[in-house]
Amino acid sequence: EQITKQLHKLISVHKITDLTDEASIERELALFKVNAAPERRSEIIEIANIFRAKIVDVGRNTLTVEATGDDAKLKGLEDLFRAYGIKEIVRTGKVALSRASRD
Template sequence: MASNKHTIVALVADRPGVLNRMASLFRRRGFNIDSIAVGHSETPHLSRMTIVAEGSDTQVEQIRKQVEKIVDVIRVQDISGLNIVSRELALIKVKSTPETRSEIMQIVDIFRAKIVDVSADSVMVEATGDEEKVDSLYNLLKPFGVKEISRTGRIAMARGDQGNRRDENEG
């Protein structure tokens, strides 16, 4: 069985413990979560959770079915096989000197990223894009000296209506 990365999106109730129950389920099944991102959805009192985990199609389908059984989960879908838009946000603090600052700025511009903070010895770069874009930018900035990096992990949605299995009575 081939193992690959899956993107699972769940609509969950905004209640304490939901994230913990979700993470515990993955842990009990022996899955490592590559990233997990949670934020408010278009429906009041519901959040959208995007989980990226590695496993075979069969393993991930079993996990998806288990996630569906969690009381506070409204809807869950593995959108890996769909045509999706996915993004990640990264903040990267890079050492800079007056001599290197313009070169860093050029690299940042190429990636359509932006500098959001400047200090005497560093610049902070904000980058948004797919994981490969963020990785590429990070690799180009590494030689200058990356002081710190913070990444959100993947968030994703299916294009068009292909991921919407909404009941007409819902939200």
């Protein structure tokens, strides 16, 4: 309740709905900057493809991967990328919508 009151004070918040006890769809966005030597890039790209993630930036020694999904999917991707070395991770936090009614 306190969080809701604080969020209503923000100008850009139009509506808040508590979905804790409702059927909902939750997603999160994550960006991973992964160490990627040229000879190992294809492995990282293959992992990204399996998770339906996108390569959004290519550096001399890094790849930046964008992924969306639930917490378990992003945690799994993070665990696999740790073997290559993660330079940075940024996650948005959850966004959610209630599921459509079955009427």
